[in-house]
Amino acid sequence: MISRTQRRMTNQRLIILEELWNMKTHPTADELYAAVRQRMPRISLGTVYRNLQTLAVDGKIRMLKDSGRMRFDSSLHDHYHVRCLSCGRVDDMPESAVKGLRENMSEKTDYRIVGFRVEFVGICPDCGNLGKEVAIEEETLNDFKILEDDTE
Ligand SMILES: [Zn+2]
Numbered sequence: 001m002i003s004r005t006q007r008r009m010t011n012q013r014l015i016i017l018e019e020l021w022n023m024k025t026h027p028t029a030d031e032l033y034a035a036v037r038q039r040m041p042r043i044s045l046g047t048v049y050r051n052l053q054t055l056a057v058d059g060k061i062r063m064l065k066d067s068g069r070m071r072f073d074s075s076l077h078d079h080y081h082v083r084c085l086s087c088g089r090v091d092d093m094p095e096s097a098v099k100g101l102r103e104n105m106s107e108k109t110d111y112r113i114v115g116f117r118v119e120f121v122g123i124c125p126d127c128g129n130l131g132k133e134v135a136i137e138e139e140t141l142n143d144f145k146i147l148e149d150d151t152e
Pocket residue numbers: 084085086087088089123124125126127128
């Protein structure tokens with residue numbers, strides 16, 4: 001019986017992990033499947049998904065459960081995200097943009113801060129540059145405090 005920590009890294013799983021490392025957009029299983037299939041044409045979406053779950057359970061990747069559809073992150077260090085409301089891609093916020101946020105929280109509240117979940121939302125450069133009408137669903141508007149819209 002192979003224990004959790006000693007689980008063998010299969011070639012399949014390694015390729016999935018490599019492709020995830022290469023993608024900075026925190027892909028969904030579907031998106032990752034499309035990339036992995038270039039290298040392993042016979043792999044199925046189900047296999048990719050199962051391997052992603054295993055990698056997450058083993059702590060090698062993270063699942064982003066709150067970003068609409070389930071997305072996957074290969075960065076294990078603490079960081080913040082910004083999500084595009086149009087295409088759904090998720091990028092890491094530059095460290096400099098959020099510098100001191102955690103420290104400030106500890107200083108300015110009586111809570112002992114033990115973790116965080118912060119997500120900024122917006123329109124990514126790709127979607128913005130397409131010049132297309134970007135519609136944000138009303139449901140989404142209720143979910144977030146939307147900053148002033150200067151597109152109108
Ligand atoms: Zn976008």
